[in-house]
Amino acid sequence: MPTAIPNSVEELIAAGRRFFKRTGRRVTFEYALIENINDSPQIAKELAILLEGNGSHVNLIPINPTAGNFHRPSEKSVLEFEKILRRSGVNCTVRVEKGSEISAACGQLRTDILS
DSSP states (O other): OTTOOTTHHHHHHHHHHHHHHHHOOOOEEEEEEOTTTSOSHHHHHHHHHHHTTSOOEEEEEEOOOOSSSOOOOOHHHHHHHHHHHHHTTOEEEEOOOOSGGGTOSTTHHHHHHHO
């Protein structure tokens, strides 16, 4: 996150771990996958290590096509990322895409207006 302070991701994950231990309720992390930015197998392995044993769920969100400079990862890349997390014991799902064919999916309206 551009506004994230150093260690803020680790602090959020630690807070989720504490919440899970206290309540037994899992925390869901939303993870936006961006082609060639954070969709590599190595990053999936690093994320799995960060989330190890905290009872969390990861909602993988391949970004929608927009007028901006970021691109959606390939389906193969998304499924590989999911497979790595699952093999590491991280509960995860891939968000179902809706509305992108008419430029009405999450994140598309604002960038289409700006372009």
